[in-house]
Amino acid sequence: MASDTRKRFQDDPSRVRITDVAKLAGCAPATISRAINYPEKVSPERRARIENAMLELGYVRNHAARALRSQRSHMVGVLIPTLDYALYARLVGAANGKFSEAGISTLIATFDYDLDAELKEARLLLERGAEALILVGDRHRPKLYDLLDQYEVPFVNTYVYNAASAYPTVGFDNSAAAAKAAQHLVHLGHKNICVISGITKDNDRTTRRLEGIRAELLRHGIELPESMVAERPYSISNGRRACALLLSRGNPRPTAIICGNDVLALGALIECAAKGMEIPGDISVVGFDNLEYAAHSNPPLTTVDVPAEEMGADAAGYILGKLNGNEVATHVLVEVQLILRNSSAPPKWPGALADPNR
Amino acid sequence: MASDTRKRFQDDPSRVRITDVAKLAGCAPATISRAINYPEKVSPERRARIENAMLELGYVRNHAARALRSQRSHMVGVLIPTLDYALYARLVGAANGKFSEAGISTLIATFDYDLDAELKEARLLLERGAEALILVGDRHRPKLYDLLDQYEVPFVNTYVYNAASAYPTVGFDNSAAAAKAAQHLVHLGHKNICVISGITKDNDRTTRRLEGIRAELLRHGIELPESMVAERPYSISNGRRACALLLSRGNPRPTAIICGNDVLALGALIECAAKGMEIPGDISVVGFDNLEYAAHSNPPLTTVDVPAEEMGADAAGYILGKLNGNEVATHVLVEVQLILRNSSAPPKWPGALADPNR
DNA sequence: CGTCGTCGTAAAATCGATTTCAATGGAAGT
DNA sequence: ACTTCCATTGAAATCGATTTTACGACGACG
Numbered sequence: 001m002a003s004d005t006r007k008r009f010q011d012d013p014s015r016v017r018i019t020d021v022a023k024l025a026g027c028a029p030a031t032i033s034r035a036i037n038y039p040e041k042v043s044p045e046r047r048a049r050i051e052n053a054m055l056e057l058g059y060v061r062n063h064a065a066r067a068l069r070s071q072r073s074h075m076v077g078v079l080i081p082t083l084d085y086a087l088y089a090r091l092v093g094a095a096n097g098k099f100s101e102a103g104i105s106t107l108i109a110t111f112d113y114d115l116d117a118e119l120k121e122a123r124l125l126l127e128r129g130a131e132a133l134i135l136v137g138d139r140h141r142p143k144l145y146d147l148l149d150q151y152e153v154p155f156v157n158t159y160v161y162n163a164a165s166a167y168p169t170v171g172f173d174n175s176a177a178a179a180k181a182a183q184h185l186v187h188l189g190h191k192n193i194c195v196i197s198g199i200t201k202d203n204d205r206t207t208r209r210l211e212g213i214r215a216e217l218l219r220h221g222i223e224l225p226e227s228m229v230a231e232r233p234y235s236i237s238n239g240r241r242a243c244a245l246l247l248s249r250g251n252p253r254p255t256a257i258i259c260g261n262d263v264l265a266l267g268a269l270i271e272c273a274a275k276g277m278e279i280p281g282d283i284s285v286v287g288f289d290n291l292e293y294a295a296h297s298n299p300p301l302t303t304v305d306v307p308a309e310e311m312g313a314d315a316a317g318y319i320l321g322k323l324n325g326n327e328v329a330t331h332v333l334v335e336v337q338l339i340l341r342n343s344s345a346p347p348k349w350p351g352a353l354a355d356p357n358r
Numbered sequence: 359m360a361s362d363t364r365k366r367f368q369d370d371p372s373r374v375r376i377t378d379v380a381k382l383a384g385c386a387p388a389t390i391s392r393a394i395n396y397p398e399k400v401s402p403e404r405r406a407r408i409e410n411a412m413l414e415l416g417y418v419r420n421h422a423a424r425a426l427r428s429q430r431s432h433m434v435g436v437l438i439p440t441l442d443y444a445l446y447a448r449l450v451g452a453a454n455g456k457f458s459e460a461g462i463s464t465l466i467a468t469f470d471y472d473l474d475a476e477l478k479e480a481r482l483l484l485e486r487g488a489e490a491l492i493l494v495g496d497r498h499r500p501k502l503y504d505l506l507d508q509y510e511v512p513f514v515n516t517y518v519y520n521a522a523s524a525y526p527t528v529g530f531d532n533s534a535a536a537a538k539a540a541q542h543l544v545h546l547g548h549k550n551i552c553v554i555s556g557i558t559k560d561n562d563r564t565t566r567r568l569e570g571i572r573a574e575l576l577r578h579g580i581e582l583p584e585s586m587v588a589e590r591p592y593s594i595s596n597g598r599r600a601c602a603l604l605l606s607r608g609n610p611r612p613t614a615i616i617c618g619n620d621v622l623a624l625g626a627l628i629e630c631a632a633k634g635m636e637i638p639g640d641i642s643v644v645g646f647d648n649l650e651y652a653a654h655s656n657p658p659l660t661t662v663d664v665p666a667e668e669m670g671a672d673a674a675g676y677i678l679g680k681l682n683g684n685e686v687a688t689h690v691l692v693e694v695q696l697i698l699r700n701s702s703a704p705p706k707w708p709g710a711l712a713d714p715n716r
Numbered sequence: 717c718g719t720c721g722t723c724g725t726a727a728a729a730t731c732g733a734t735t736t737c738a739a740t741g742g743a744a745g746t
Numbered sequence: 747a748c749t750t751c752c753a754t755t756g757a758a759a760t761c762g763a764t765t766t767t768a769c770g771a772c773g774a775c776g
């Protein structure tokens with residue numbers, strides 16, 4: 001029943017240990033360790049000899065032993081909904097870049113927008129030795145917060161900014177950002193507005209954006225009925241279908257669509273064009289995220305720019321600061337900007353403003 | 359000079375160790391370990407007691423200790439050029455998904471298309487305890503191969519398929535795939551074809567694709583001059599600019615453009631449209647990768663579908679097999695498909711076929 | 717000239733879970 | 747009734763680098 005006959009990295013008899021290096025360099029293991037970790041504490045000649053020995057043997061430190069003894073894993077965990085969405089991937093990329101510079105490796109985990117899965121993955125990450133965690137959003141299972149508190153693991157919620165929160169945040173005010181988009185349309189004169197939102201279940205970002213839109217419209221005396229909101233997973237096709245649905249539902253037909261992100265917005269753009277509608281003449285469309293192609297769509301998309309890299313880098317900066325025991329700001333605000341392009345304009349028929357009785 | 363006063367995860371006096379659980383459950387640490395790792399070897403009643411104790415104390419295993427003693431880190435490294443490109447991100451996502459199911463965590467590292475950086479990151483990954491590596495492409499520094507050989511670390515090159523290679527591959531034949539696109543255009547009647555390629559330096563995939571195109575054209579008696587090839591980093595703007603350049607350079611003007619990927623192709627599409635050219639009437643454009651928006655561009659883009667998730671999952675499958683000591687196929691071929699859409703058609707003026715003398 | 721401090725190094729303790737080995741008790745078989 | 751075997755558990759050894767403690771040599775200073 002030969003099962004695991006393969007030689008493993010560490011099983012390998014040729015695996016070089018610190019004692020082997022010590023023997024070759026003619027000194028004690030402790031000295032090797034010092035030479036690596038505190039080079040200035042070892043005399044230059046000896047250091048040179050040690051370096052040669054390490055090179056010659058191809059020594060690779062055993063991380064497990066190091067982590068066990070020093071109680072530092074030099075790894076942090078990044079826990080995101082999915083890697084399939086460009087902004088999350090870029091956030092991870094940026095954070096990883098900063099960590100890498102600091103000699104820290106990135107453990108990644110995804111939970112596909114399922115908060116229970118998030119909790120499980122977080123536990124695993126911690127077990128694996130993650131010294132800190134980067135999370136997305138601020139809605140997590142209470143048990144996750146408990147766990148983090150219990151072990152005093154530094155962590156930061158990204159994609160949100162909430163100075164009032166007891167937990168650190170790096171991001172922006174989703175409600176206000178979405179409100180900005182809504183306000184833009186209202187200022188242009190739109191009254192009949194519909195929304196294609198991302199799925200709001202278990203997702204504080206989409207939830208707040210929708211709330212922000214609703215509140216802003218209400219502030220201008222416009223009510224957003226449930227029937228004028230469609231929640232869809234992010235995809236161009238979903239954007240198209242939702243757009244078609246909302247257009248058919250609206251009476252009179254909406255003059256503007258606010259989309260939860262650019263993917264949905266692109267779908268809406270395509271659907272409207274396919275229906276022979278003019279954008280922005282017949283209908284205005286605004287997106288969210290400012291993905292690369294938003295600038296190149298037809299027409300170019302008015303959208304809210306979300307600096308994902310900046311959030312990733314700032315989040316990493318926060319974590320690094322915490323790990324080094326530095327004072328760091330608990331809440332970091334990144335700037336989101338409404339990018340005005342040609343997919344939004346005043347409604348062509350102001351007559352549409354006066355909606356009958358409904 | 360208070361420097362590092364913060365309590366760390368493991369420093370925490372409240373940190374629960376296996377002995378604490380053992381005490382509470384009234385048994386030896388060894389039994390706890392068994393209850394976790396070989397539940398069937400512990401009597402049900404005791405197991406229940408132990409589980410309660412663990413829950414009550416909030417026990418989290420110390421991975422470093424476990425890894426040190428068992429010589430298994432339960433982590434694998436994924437080393438990709440960048441997370442900014444959707445296909446790589448999706449590949450990682452898919453691989454991570456499979457690993458996660460198998461109780462394995464994913465360490466991620468990027469090298470931004472710099473092979474020296476790749477070597478360094480690989481070393482780091484190994485040092486951190488990665489039991490195996492997923493790589494992209496088969497062009498790596500010889501030292502990287504040496505390292506992998508020396509320690510017999512399982513690894514797999516993705517995005518390439520080469521049954522003749524001594525090293526495992528999961529992917530497809532880049533040369534043949536790109537040739538397919540070229541052939542498609544030739545069959546449509548195009549003779550005057552130009553190429554917007556990704557950067558080929560240090561990149562076997564782009565290099566082979568370009569070679570494949572060149573060879574295929576030559577096979578049909580068409581030579582591809584250097585001046586009709588532009589190498590650019592992937593971005594829509596670069597696609598636009600390169601397209602403008604090649605169009606101005608070609609004499610007569612090219613009737614088709616092959617792009618290294620869909621991002622460049624989208625740029626080309628936009629540039630051509632901006633110039634008032636009809637697609638595919640005046641010019642055909644084909645892309646590579648089949649990103650989501652390729653199906654929704656105007657016109658929809660003819661492109662080569664690359665199943666990134668499948669490669670990620672297959673690569674993970676290979677690694678898992680290796681780690682478990684199973685027999686696994688050394689080379690896995692994934693299917694790439696030329697997706698015919700509306701950005702390619704026969705050239706409008708067959709007259710353009712006969713090119714003067716040049 | 718002796719003592720103290722410093723520097724560089726070595727020896728040994730340590731981190732915490734796993735694994736090996738041994739011991740116990742009870743069931744099954746002779 | 748006695749041996750054998752199996753299942754369950756505990757005690758102790760172990761993984762390999764880091765960290766603590768100790769020590770010898772050397773220079774400075776009183």
